[in-house]
Each structure stands twice: as structure tokens, then as C-alpha cells.
Amino acid sequence: MIYLITNMKKNTLLLLAICFNCTLFAQNYLDAKESDPTKMGWMKGFPTSDKTLVLASDGSFFKFPALRYSVCHMRQFLPTTEVSAAQKNRYKFKVKLDNNIDQLKFIPTNSNQKMTWSESLYKNYTDGILILHKGKIVYEKYFGALKPEGVHAAMSVSKTFTGTLGAMLVAEGLLDENKTADFYVPELKNSAFGDATIRQILDMTTSLKYSEDYSDPKAEVWIFSAAGNPLPKPKNYSGPKNYFEYLQTVQKDKGNHGEIFAYKTVNTDVMGWIISRVTGKSLTQLLSEKIWKPLGTHIDGYYQVDASGIAFAGGGFSANIRDMGMFGEMIRKNGYFNKKQILPKSLIEDIMNGGSQEAFRKSVYSSLNNWSYRNMWWITHNENGAFAARGVHGQTIYINPAAEMVIVRFASHPEAKNSKIDPTSLPAYQAVADYLINK
Amino acid sequence: MIYLITNMKKNTLLLLAICFNCTLFAQNYLDAKESDPTKMGWMKGFPTSDKTLVLASDGSFFKFPALRYSVCHMRQFLPTTEVSAAQKNRYKFKVKLDNNIDQLKFIPTNSNQKMTWSESLYKNYTDGILILHKGKIVYEKYFGALKPEGVHAAMSVSKTFTGTLGAMLVAEGLLDENKTADFYVPELKNSAFGDATIRQILDMTTSLKYSEDYSDPKAEVWIFSAAGNPLPKPKNYSGPKNYFEYLQTVQKDKGNHGEIFAYKTVNTDVMGWIISRVTGKSLTQLLSEKIWKPLGTHIDGYYQVDASGIAFAGGGFSANIRDMGMFGEMIRKNGYFNKKQILPKSLIEDIMNGGSQEAFRKSVYSSLNNWSYRNMWWITHNENGAFAARGVHGQTIYINPAAEMVIVRFASHPEAKNSKIDPTSLPAYQAVADYLINK
Numbered sequence: 061m062i063y064l065i066t067n068m069k070k071n072t073l074l075l076l077a078i079c080f081n082c083t084l085f086a087q088n089y090l091d092a093k094e095s096d097p098t099k100m101g102w103m104k105g106f107p108t109s110d111k112t113l114v115l116a117s118d119g120s121f122f123k124f125p126a127l128r129y130s131v132c133h134m135r136q137f138l139p140t141t142e143v144s145a146a147q148k149n150r151y152k153f154k155v156k157l158d159n160n161i162d163q164l165k166f167i168p169t170n171s172n173q174k175m176t177w178s179e180s181l182y183k184n185y186t187d188g189i190l191i192l193h194k195g196k197i198v199y200e201k202y203f204g205a206l207k208p209e210g211v212h213a214a215m216s217v218s219k220t221f222t223g224t225l226g227a228m229l230v231a232e233g234l235l236d237e238n239k240t241a242d243f244y245v246p247e248l249k250n251s252a253f254g255d256a257t258i259r260q261i262l263d264m265t266t267s268l269k270y271s272e273d274y275s276d277p278k279a280e281v282w283i284f285s286a287a288g289n290p291l292p293k294p295k296n297y298s299g300p301k302n303y304f305e306y307l308q309t310v311q312k313d314k315g316n317h318g319e320i321f322a323y324k325t326v327n328t329d330v331m332g333w334i335i336s337r338v339t340g341k342s343l344t345q346l347l348s349e350k351i352w353k354p355l356g357t358h359i360d361g362y363y364q365v366d367a368s369g370i371a372f373a374g375g376g377f378s379a380n381i382r383d384m385g386m387f388g389e390m391i392r393k394n395g396y397f398n399k400k401q402i403l404p405k406s407l408i409e410d411i412m413n414g415g416s417q418e419a420f421r422k423s424v425y426s427s428l429n430n431w432s433y434r435n436m437w438w439i440t441h442n443e444n445g446a447f448a449a450r451g452v453h454g455q456t457i458y459i460n461p462a463a464e465m466v467i468v469r470f471a472s473h474p475e476a477k478n479s480k481i482d483p484t485s486l487p488a489y490q491a492v493a494d495y496l497i498n499k
Numbered sequence: 500m501i502y503l504i505t506n507m508k509k510n511t512l513l514l515l516a517i518c519f520n521c522t523l524f525a526q527n528y529l530d531a532k533e534s535d536p537t538k539m540g541w542m543k544g545f546p547t548s549d550k551t552l553v554l555a556s557d558g559s560f561f562k563f564p565a566l567r568y569s570v571c572h573m574r575q576f577l578p579t580t581e582v583s584a585a586q587k588n589r590y591k592f593k594v595k596l597d598n599n600i601d602q603l604k605f606i607p608t609n610s611n612q613k614m615t616w617s618e619s620l621y622k623n624y625t626d627g628i629l630i631l632h633k634g635k636i637v638y639e640k641y642f643g644a645l646k647p648e649g650v651h652a653a654m655s656v657s658k659t660f661t662g663t664l665g666a667m668l669v670a671e672g673l674l675d676e677n678k679t680a681d682f683y684v685p686e687l688k689n690s691a692f693g694d695a696t697i698r699q700i701l702d703m704t705t706s707l708k709y710s711e712d713y714s715d716p717k718a719e720v721w722i723f724s725a726a727g728n729p730l731p732k733p734k735n736y737s738g739p740k741n742y743f744e745y746l747q748t749v750q751k752d753k754g755n756h757g758e759i760f761a762y763k764t765v766n767t768d769v770m771g772w773i774i775s776r777v778t779g780k781s782l783t784q785l786l787s788e789k790i791w792k793p794l795g796t797h798i799d800g801y802y803q804v805d806a807s808g809i810a811f812a813g814g815g816f817s818a819n820i821r822d823m824g825m826f827g828e829m830i831r832k833n834g835y836f837n838k839k840q841i842l843p844k845s846l847i848e849d850i851m852n853g854g855s856q857e858a859f860r861k862s863v864y865s866s867l868n869n870w871s872y873r874n875m876w877w878i879t880h881n882e883n884g885a886f887a888a889r890g891v892h893g894q895t896i897y898i899n900p901a902a903e904m905v906i907v908r909f910a911s912h913p914e915a916k917n918s919k920i921d922p923t924s925l926p927a928y929q930a931v932a933d934y935l936i937n938k
Contacts, residue, residue: 103808106775107743115806116578117731135801136580136808139555141572147648147797209586291730292556304546336545358586360799362574367554369542369575 089474092182095125097205097472102129103136124474131187131213131453131472132205134378135362139290141371143361143379144348151356151386151398158198161191166491170483180488184454184481185473187212188381192389192466193496200381204472209359211378212470215451218363218377219328221347223436224391224403224411226262226331228350231407234338237262244334247304252312253330260317261334262435263415264327267315272324280310284326288366302368303329321415321423321433325374328436332373343371355390356398357383375451381468388457388466407435412447412461414439427479444493452476454485463493528913531621534564536644536911541568542575563913566892570626570652570911571644573817574801578729580810582800582818583787590795590825590837597637600630605930609922619927623893623920624912626651627820631828631905632935636821643911650800650817651909654890657802657816658767660786662875663830663842663850665701665770667789670846673777676701683773686743691751692769699756700773701874702854703766706754711763719749723765727805741807742768760854760862760872764813767875771812782810794829795837796822814890820907827896827905846874851886851900853878866918883932891915893924902932 089095101112114126116137121130130137162178181189187206191199206212229235235244237259242249244258256266271279286299287306293299300306307330332343339346344363352361359380363371390397394405415434425431432439439447444462449455454471467489473481528534540551553565555576560569569576601617620628626645630638645651668674674683676698681688683697695705710718725738726745732738739745746769771782778785783802791800798819802810829836833844854873864870871878878886883901888894893910906928912920 106772106781107741107807107809113807116729117806133580133808135574136578136804138578139575140579141575144648209583290555302546333545342545365575367556368546368552369572370546 090125092185092203095128095185095474096203097125097129097132100125100129102126102205103133124472127453127474128185128187128472129205131470132207132210134211134213134364138364140362140378141342141344141365141369142348143344143352143363143377145357145360145383146353146355149356149398150358153192153197153382153385154195155197155200157200158193161199161492161495164488164491164495166487168484169487175484175488177488177492180484183484184469184471186454186469186471188468188470190381190385190466190468191492192385193499194464195389195393197382197385198496199492202381206381206470208382209380211359211361211380213451213455214375214377214379214384214449214470215453215455216325216375217384217449217451217455217457218373218375219325219436219451220449220457221351221377221387222328222331222335222343222373223262224407225335225343225346225350226258227407227410227435228403229335229338230258230262231404231410235334241330241334245330245337247308248330248333251308252310253307255312256317258331258334261327261331263321263419263433264323264436265319265321265416265419266317266324266327267313267320268322268324268326269311269313270324270326281325283309288370288372290365290367302366303370303372304333304368307333319419319422321419321425323423323425323433328374329372331436332371335373342369343373351387351390351402352383354398354400354402355383355386357386359383381470384457384468385466388459388468391457392459392461392464392466411435411437412439412445414441414447417441442490444490446489446493450478452478454478454481456485458489460489460493463496465493465496467492529564531624531642534567534624534913535642536564536568536571539564539568541565541644542572563911566913567624567626567911568644570892570909571646571649573650573652573803577803579801579817580781580783580804580808581787582783582791582802582816584796584799584822585792585794588795588837589797592631592636592821592824593634594636594639596639597632600638600931600934603927603930603934605926607923608926614923614927616927616931619923622923623908623910625893625908625910627907627909629820629824629905629907630931631824632938633903634828634832636824637935638931639820645820645909647821648798648819650798650819652890652894653816653818653823653888653909654814654892654894655764656823656888656890656894656896657812657814658764658875658890659888659896660790660816660826661767661770661774661782661812662701663846664774664782664785664789665697666846666849666874667842668774668777669697669701670843670849674773680769680773684769684776686747687769687772690747691749692746694751695756697770697773700766700770702760702858702872703762703875704757704760704855704858705763705766706752706756706759707761707763707765708750708752709763709765720764722748727809727811729804729806741805742809742811743772743807746772758858758861760858760864762862762864762872767813768811770875771810774812781808782812790826790829790841791822793837793839793841794822794825796825798822820909823896823907824905827898827907830896831898831900831903831905850874850876851878851884853880853886856880881929883929885928885932889917891917893917893920895924897928899928899932902935904932904935906931 114121164177165174230237241253272281273279361379364376394408395403414432417432420432430441444460446460449457454473458467553560603616604613669676680692711720712718800818803815833847834842853871856871859871869880885899888896893912897906
């Protein structure tokens with residue numbers, strides 16, 4: 061997820077990047093309790109003091125530890141559009157809390173020392189955690205700035221919603237996965253997406269000359285960020301004015317589409333464009349009508365938008381944790397939830413079958429052994445058939461079919477990269493799954 | 500309601516003003532059907548065309564006719580914070596529509612020709628209208644960009660919420676109406692508010708050197724606007740950085756406080772500050788907890804906020820029309836609604852008794868014969884005891900106790916001033932009241 065701020069004082073661009081390859085952070089952070097945003101008092105007081113002021117205009121709102129406040133208050137900093145929750149047939153979870161979970165032990169993959177589930181939550185700067193077992197809430201906790209009725213930035217978990225909607229349109233026949241993007245959006249003809257198929261975009265096997273390396277000032281991500289920035293453009297700005305204008309300029313890299321999994325946010329934004337063009341609806345409206353309302357969600361979600369009102373499909377969603385749980389449970393139940401078939405069963409099967417493990421093996425994510433990527437979901441291909449939506453700083457919807465378990469976690473880890481967070485997360489999830497399977 | 504945009508191209512301030520004394524508009528406008536925002540296609544398409552693009556950065560979002568789109572989508576242009584609706588005990592109105600209302604006739608005060616109720620809705624660029632009679636919905640229509648589940652900018656109807664909360668704190672004893680503002684907010688000591696009482700602020704009888712004349716480039720409203728602008732401040736900006744910083748600089752005018760009704764938005768923002776300081780809660784949080792949730796509202800409302808996250812108490816609220824109806828009906832029923840006493844009965848009596856008619860007569864609003872202003876409500880003192888919340892461009896909550904009637908109207912009239920809108924509104928409301936009384 062990316063956000064750019066125009067720093068007018070210096071008349072330059074101050075770029076704020078929340079990224080996947082980011083190595084800008086120092087190694088010593090306040091721990092989860094020290095950096096508790098409530099304790100730190102961000103934006104507290106009337107008015108808040110200069111020390112606790114978190115600003116969009118200087119980029120401070122997205123720097124750790126203030127980030128821990130901002131992830132729960134994105135709309136306070138940015139223009140947004142709502143993903144309306146249900147007004148009728150609102151779903152109510154059954155709750156049967158299991159206090160044993162706190163004491164479950166696991167060994168982090170980067171350690172020899174056992175850790176309890178409860179300890180892992182602090183280790184990972186968890187803001188909210190929900191565990192569903194057989195559809196019932198067995199565990200639910202909130203930390204920091206997140207309230208049960210609040211929302212939290214989903215970061216790249218957003219991608220999974222775009223991918224799922226795209227795959228839904230494929231299942232419904234509105235999109236042909238073998239057609240190229242320019243068939244649906246002719247403006248993409250001269251871009252790298254012109255000869256990329258819907259399937260390649262959904263599985264991110266496109267070959268794009270597009271770097272998300274934030275340490276490189278010439279990386280394309282900066283142009284993307286500038287285009288999507290809803291603030292007024294700088295004086296001499298002549299670049300693309302919104303996400304869609306930028307996407308038309310993305311060029312192809314050396315390789316062919318379809319060969320290597322290359323996780324790049326712009327694939328999702330192109331998919332968002334295609335979805336809107338084909339349905340005549342904004343991503344926010346479609347998500348609300350097709351998924352959020354049928355689920356019976358309670359809290360309006362929202363997306364940050366660019367100056368043209370275009371939702372940031374690749375990372376702009378904020379949502380409530382229980383509502384996310386409804387989505388996860390619906391996926392686990394093959395698309396059926398709240399007394400209706402919300403998504404076709406074939407679509408869920410397609411996700412669970414996964415994408416090309418060969419293409420994934422060739423990617424920079426090859427350390428995630430045997431995983432694949434399908435419809436913007438991460439498929440572990442482990443013995444439990446687990447698969448997940450994943451976002452930087454520790455966001456996830458993690459589904460373990462064998463354990464009949466769904467975990468939703470919102471977090472604000474100081475490190476963006478999930479490779480820093482997975483060692484104390486993935487084995488923790490597995491420990492809960494093992495416990496629930498044997499329960 | 501005021502909003503300021505930094506126009507970086509010219510490195511100057513482009514000011515966008517929605518004002519009470521505004522005479523900047525030309526006299527010939529597209530009529531309500533011609534200017535229907537859906538027909539005009541604002542922001543329609545993926546992406547929308549240059550002709551239908553409505554931008555915050557160039558101020559176009561608040562100019563008629565694009566204004567007709569923006570009033571229903573304020574969050575898409577501005578940072579906001581939510582006023583959370585109820586999650587339980589959500590109120591459901593009984594609906595018993597009365598089609599006779601459309602044909603009711605009245606004579607506009609600026610005309611000799613009869614007009615039907617139905618015609619008046621177009622004349623006044625109505626976006627949404629709700630009539631409650633004895634608590635039941637008897638009339639409900641939506642036009643333009645407003646949807647039944649949507650929200651609309653309430654403009655200065657927002658003031659009434661701030662005033663009602665302030666008066667509630669007086670009734671609860673948390674505020675002493677005879678104490679001066681600096682007793683609660685010492686930072687106001689050297690401002691005009693330093694020796695103004697809570698009562699004078701609530702009734703806007705303060706004497707402030709504060710002009711809302713937008714045709715005067717030196718008017719104080721521009722400084723207020725610049726302070727509250729959530730966008731990055733211009734390069735050489737050295738003024739106040741948020742609403743509260745500005746309020747401390749407001750100076751006293753020649754007269755004494757308490758003598759003349761002088762309708763100035765900053766009174767409301769000072770009251771918002773006092774409310775937050777005394778309760779330790781933001782205006783949005785307090786409104787949600789004390790009123791919005793107890794009412795059983797369905798749709799989250801929201802306020803636009805400044806760079807410090809301070810809600811624009813004087814004009815920044817957007818809300819749903821049925822939710823506004825719940826508020827109006829609660830006031831009509833002496834504070835009792837949805838099976839609970841939400842506001843003290845004494846508070847409603849205080850509003851209905853009104854403020855000083857003498858102070859009102861000395862104001863620029865003297866053409867509103869015998870009216871007064873109390874707790875940021877407009878009291879007609881007519882034979883039905885009608886009183887109202889009022890905002891520019893035609894927003895209102897109009898309560899007629901004798902007719903057991905509440906009207907909520909959202910509109911996007913090309914003229915800001917209610918004096919342009921009242922001639923076809925106030926007699927229309929009275930015609931419906933007369934009909935309901937005799938029904």
C-alpha cells in the first residue's frame with residue numbers, strides 16, 4: 061500500500077511508502093505495549109499537542125508508531141468512499157470463547173524457543189484478532205486503537221476482494237479469463253496489460269516493468285503514487301492525474317506474461333478498472349452489493365480514493381474485523397453464508413485449487429515453500445489446505461479448511477514485510493488449527 | 500459552511516465559499532430537472548470524463564451545479580470522522596404515505612400565484628424530503644444524487660447539533676450558562692469569547708469582529724477557512740493551523756455581548772471546543788453516544804475535519820434523512836424517543852420558549868418577523884410554535900408542534916441564502932401543517 065503526500069513547504073514530493081520490499085526502517089522499535097497508540101496519546105486532547113499531532117500533510121500519519129493510530133482512522137486523513145454494510149438480515153455470530161487458546165504453544169520458524177499464542181499477539185503488534193471455529197467466534201481481542209465497532213486498514217488484503225470480484229465475474233461469464241485486458245478496457249492496448257489475459261492479471265503472472273522498490277527514486281511506484289494522490293498536484297506536475305491514467309503507461313518487462321508470479325499492486329488496480337468497466341459500477345458499490353450486504357455485515361467499510369474518486373483497489377480498503385470474519389467464513393463454506401449462496405461454489409474451489417506452483421517457485425516469494433497465488437489469494441498447499449488474504453504490517457484473513465477455522469488479524473507491525481511477521485504468525489495459526497482439529 | 504482549497508498551480512489561495520451573505524452567483528441557473536446531478540453525469544464512468552470530473556483541488560466540487568453531486572459525497576472530497584449509528588435497538592419508522600400532500604396548494608411569499616407542494620420541491624432543488632406526522636412517515640421522496648440509504652451535507656443544520664449538545668451539558672450541570680468561555684477553555688481568554696457567556700454563545704448574541712462577507716477579501720472568514728483547511732498549508736502560510744488556533748484570535752466588536760443576535764459560524768465552533776474540553780470527547784463521539792445511537796439511527800453520519808482532526812462544528816455534518824427525522828421527532832416528543840428519554844424535557848422546553856426576540860429584531864434577519872434564536876435553533880414564534888434547524892442551500896429540520904409534524908429537507912439550491920428559498924418553503928410547510936391539523 062502506497063500513499064504520497066505533497067510537501068508544499070519544500071515544494072517537493074515527500075513520499076510515504078508502505079511497501080513490501082521496504083528496508084528503510086530501523087531495527088529497534090518500541091514494543092507493542094510501549095507503542096500502544098492509546099498510551100502514546102495520538103490525536104488526544106482538544107486540541108492535541110504538537111507532540112501527539114499526526115498529520116497527513118507531512119506524512120507522519122503513516123510512520124510507526126503513529127501508524128498504529130492511523131490504521132484505525134484512515135478516513136480522518138484521506139478522502140474515502142463507503143462500502144455500505146447491510147441494512148437488513150444482519151448476521152449475528154454465535155460466540156463461544158475458548159480461553160485455552162491463549163496458552164497454546166508453538167515454535168516460531170526463526171527460533172528454537174516456544175512461544176504462547178497470547179505472546180504472539182504482542183510480538184506481532186496485533187490490533188484485533190478474531191478466530192472462528194465452525195462458524196462460531198471462539199476468540200476475539202482488541203488492542204491499541206481498534207474498537208469492536210471500528211475499522212482497520214486492510215492494506216493488501218484489499219487485493220483479495222478485487223481478485224474475488226474479478227473471479228466472480230469470470231464465473232458469471234461477464235469476463236472471459238482468456239481474453240486480454242484491452243478487450244474490456246481499450247485504453248490499456250498500448251500498455252503491458254494490452255496482451256495480458258484476465259487470468260494472468262488475477263494470478264499476477266504478468267511481466268511488468270514496474271518496480272515497487274521504494275529505495276529507488278526512479279522506481280515506477282512513485283509515479284503510481286503521485287497519480288493516485290488525492291491532494292492537489294504540485295505546480296509543475298505533468299504526470300498522470302489518477303490511477304487509471306497511470307495504468308495505461310505501464311510497460312512490459314523482458315519476459316512473457318504467464319510464466320512467473322510477480323506480486324505487483326498495479327495488477328489489482330487494473331483488475332479494479334476492468335471490473336468497473338464491465339459492470340458499470342465502482343468497486344465500492346459492487347463489493348457492497350455483491351458481498352458486503354449479502355453477508356449481513358454491520359459496519360460500513362471504505363476505500364481511500366484518488367482525485368477522480370477511483371478506489372485504490374490494490375490496498376485502500378478499511379473494514380471491521382467481524383465483517384471480515386463473515387467474508388472469510390463465507391469463503392470457507394464454499395460461498396454459502398447468511399442463508400444464501402453469495403459466491404459460486406466453483407469459484408471457491410478454483411481459489412482452493414490454487415495457481416501455478418511453478419510460477420510461484422520462480423518468484424521472490426519462493427521461500428514460501430510450495431505456495432501459489434490464485435485470484436489474488438495466497439494458497440499454502442499445506443496438508444490442511446490453508447489459504448489466505450495477506451497485507452503488509454500483518455493484516456490477514458487466514459482460512460484453514462481442515463480445522464474449519466478462519467482467523468482475521470489486523471495489526472500494525474513496525475515492519476511492512478510479512479516475511480518479518482510470518483515466523484511468529486503462521487506457526488501460531490497452525491497451533492490453533494491443530495488444537496481445534498483435536499478438540 | 501465554508502471550505503477552502505489550496506490552488507497550487509497559481510500558488511495562491513482559491514477560496515470556495517458557501518455562505519450566508521453570498522451574492523456571487525449569477526441569476527440564471529439550470530432548473531432542478533436540468534441540473535439533476537445524475538443526468539449531468541458528475542463522476543460517472545471509469546474514469547469519468549474531464550467534463551464530468553468534480554475536483555476538490557480546484558474548488559469545482561462546491562460550485563453549482565456540481566454542488567448537487569458533492570452534497571451527497573462529501574467524504575469523497577474531504578477527510579472525515581464518523582458519527583456512528585446504532586448497532587442495536589435500531590428504530591423503525593411506521594410508514595403511512597399520504598398522496599394528497601403532493602397537491603396541497605400555497606402562495607409563495609414573493610408571489611401571487613398558487614404553487615403545489617409537489618412543484619415547490621423542484622423550485623427548491625430538493626434532494627430529499629421526509630414528512631413525519633405523529634411520528635409516522637407520511638411523505639418521503641428522493642431526487643438527484645440522494646439515495647434513501649445515503650447521506651447529505653447538513654450545512655448549518657450542523658450548528659443545531661452543537662447547540663443542542665451544549666444546552667444538554669447546561670441542563671446536566673456540566674456547563675454553567677452564566678460562566679464565560681475562558682472558564683472552560685482558558686486559551687480563549689484574550690479572544691472575544693473570553694468574556695462571552697455560554698448562554699451568549701449558544702444564542703449567538705456575542706459581539707464579534709468577524710465578517711462572513713465573502714465578497715470582502717479581508718473578511719475574517721477567509722482566515723477561519725484557511726485554518727480549517729485539511730490540505731497542506733501553502734508555502735509561506737503563517738496563520739492558524741486549525742480551527743481552535745483561529746478561534747483564539749477572534750476579536751470583539753464595538754458592542755456588548757448579549758444585545759444583538761449576530762449569526763456567526765465561529766460561535767458554534769467555540770461551542771464545539773468547549774463541549775470537547777468539558778466532556779473529554781470529540782463532537783462526533785459525543786453526538787454518537789448521546790444522541791445518534793440512542794435514537795436508533797441506521798446510517799453512520801460524519802463530519803469533515805481539519806488537519807488536526809477537529810470536526811467543523813459549525814457546518815461539517817453529513818447525515819441520513821430518516822436519521823435526521825428521528826432526531827426531529829425526538830425533539831418534538833420532548834426528548835423521548837425509541838423507548839427512552841434521550842434529552843431532558845426541560846431542554847426542549849427551553850428551545851421552544853425561544854431566545855430574545857428583541858436581540859433578533861436588531862439583527863440582519865429582522866425580516867423573519869418575531870423570530871428568535873435559542874441553543875442554535877431558529878424559533879418562529881408563530882401560532883403553531885414552529886421551530887427549525889436551518890442550513891444554506893435549503894437544508895432544514897422543521898418542527899411544527901401544533902401539527903405534530905416534522906419535516907426534514909435536504910436540498911442543493913443554487914443560492915446559498917435561505918432568504919431566496921424561504922418564500923417557497925416556509926408557506927409550503929405551513930400548508931402541510933394546516934392539512935395535517937385538519938386531517
